Amino acid sequence: MLERKVTKNSALAIFYLLIKISTCASLGQKNSKTGSLALSNSPLTPGIVAGRLPVAALADNFADHTPPLDRHEARVAADRCYFCHDAPCITACPTSIDIPLFIRQIATGTPDAAAKTILAQNILGGMCARVCPTETLCEEACVREAAEGKPVEIGSLQRFATDTLMAKGVHPFTRATPTGRKVAVVGAGPAGLACAHRLAMKGHDVVISDARPKAGGLNEYGIASYKSTNDFAQAEVEWLLQIGGITLHHGKALGRDVQLADLQKDYDAVFLGMGLAGVNALRAGGEEKSNVQNAVDFIATLRQTADKATLPIGRDVVVIGGGMTAVDAAVQSKLLGAENVTIVYRRGQEKMSASGYEQEHATSAGVRIVCNAAPVAVHGDAAVSEVEFAYTEDTANGLTLTAQTFRLKADQVFKAIGQSLTGAPDGLTLSGGKIATDAAGRTSLAGVWAGGDCATGGDDLTVTAVAEGRDAAEDIHAHLSARA
Ligand SMILES: Cc1cc2nc3c(=O)[nH]c(=O)nc-3n(C[C@H](O)[C@H](O)[C@H](O)COP(=O)(O)OP(=O)(O)OC[C@H]3O[C@@H](n4cnc5c(N)ncnc54)[C@H](O)[C@@H]3O)c2cc1C
Ligand code: SF4
DSSP states (O other), X not given: OHHHHHHHHHHHHHHHHXXXXXXXXXXXXXXXXXXXXXXXXXXXXXXXXXXXXXXXXXXXXXXXXXXXOOHHHHHHHHTTOOOOTTOHHHXXXXXXXXXXXXXXXXXXXXXXXXXXXXXHHOTTHHHHHHHOOGGGTHHHHXXXXXXXXXXOOHHHXXXXXXXXXXXXXXXXOOOOSOOSOEEEEEOOSHHHHHHHHHHHHTTOEEXXXXXXXXXXXXXXXXXXXXXXXXXXXXXXXXXXXXXXXXXXXXXXXXXXXXXXXXXXXXXXXXXXXXXXXXXOOOOOBTTTSBTEEEHHHHHHHHHHOSOGGGXXXXXXXXXXXXXXXXXXXXXXXXXXXXXXXXXXXXXXXXXXXXXXXXXXXXXXXXXXXXXXXXXXXEESSSBOOEEEEEEEXXXXXXXXXXXXXXXXXXXXXXXXXXXXXXXXXXXXXXETTEEOOOTTOBOSSXXXXXXXXXXXXXXXXXXXXXXXXXXHHHHHHHHHHHHO
């Protein structure tokens, strides 16, 4: 793990050195006599402004942060695998990919076969290779991690195999004979897409309705820009749809444009994969002031903005929360050129849901993390100018605010304190704010399945959503076949 961390951290160190250089450069250029690349704004410009960094620096900051392996590097990385018999990496993968098999296929020079091994279990294996927290999943479980602190680079090898196949435009699966059955899928995120693809493979016709203008869910609107570059999310959706038998309706929301009762009537089965569209409130006085924003909305805008130089960002940014969304909002604020970015989390650092690796990622980007503090008031006239926090104590009786407070200067505040399920159709049993499902994804309503973030079950991760969508599809297929 240590060497792996060193490798990942060395890459990060170079990455952030470039940010620092470009930040200094932008300040210098402002006063330069040459005027060639003069900027009107810099990290020190007060308020919320666009173009804090030169265009080239922004391009570097938002480029692919883990460059792909070439053929030779992939063979060398694959040769490190012991091809374990009872491979712990397989058990640690939520989609149970046969990792030693696909690595052996790379080692023997057949990356297309390796890709098929991956995609048979995880149809979004290309995206998962980019975004999976492998350091807490397969690579943490790898025996070479335990023995040497340096796991086999499973994520990078998965990307090498899937990219090789997708670059050829090849779709390695074909549909079974059409069954005449129709299934409605709500949500075109990882859960909905995985479910739809598996059902289409089995010969069923699938109609997906998604509220947003583009498919992909958080792959398109949430994942950090530098993890998914070159419009990969859309390319992957296009590639996945090559299976045939899937119709995709954009801008069609359950509860607004389509009702569950109608779907139940018109289709043989329904799968709900609508994620968590709501955002929790801060519950601190003044949170309605302008420039206090949901982190997920900021990230969605950032993902949809091709020219990052046009995206305004504050000089002093405060992010409230302790998960992946907080880290992504904070790091990307820094990459846009914010001078001071602070994450404030209400409990101790060890309780942050962002992994140790992500926390390190944030601090190496220059983000400050303040723990054991909760927001009590947002100050400012119409717009935020400061956030007041109280220190907290995490006791056996719960979290309490102490009388000690402090203020942080802020011209922009991002709320990242969790997402919630909104608009769950009436009649569905909920548990812990999510749709209650059994192990197969069945909900309390007959003929209705659910999976991904909106449903109870595993972690809120892309790979978990794929596994749940796929498994629900298998159960739907078994159910429809039994009825035939
Ligand atoms: C900022 C951020 C960063 C993340 N980074 C990572 C990461 O690096 N790695 C990782 O593994 N996980 C990451 N995650 C988590 C991961 O993105 C989710 O777990 C995953 O996308 C869940 O997939 P899903 O299909 O359940 O939901 P979503 O991806 O949320 O997709 C749900 C889909 O349903 C649609 N929808 C919503 N409501 C309706 C409705 N009423 N009618 C019709 N359609 C509807 C939405 O438009 C969307 O397309 C991140 C999450 C966030 C918020
Ligand atoms: S645990 Fe590591 S060495 Fe063993 S099969 Fe998996 S990747 Fe290869």
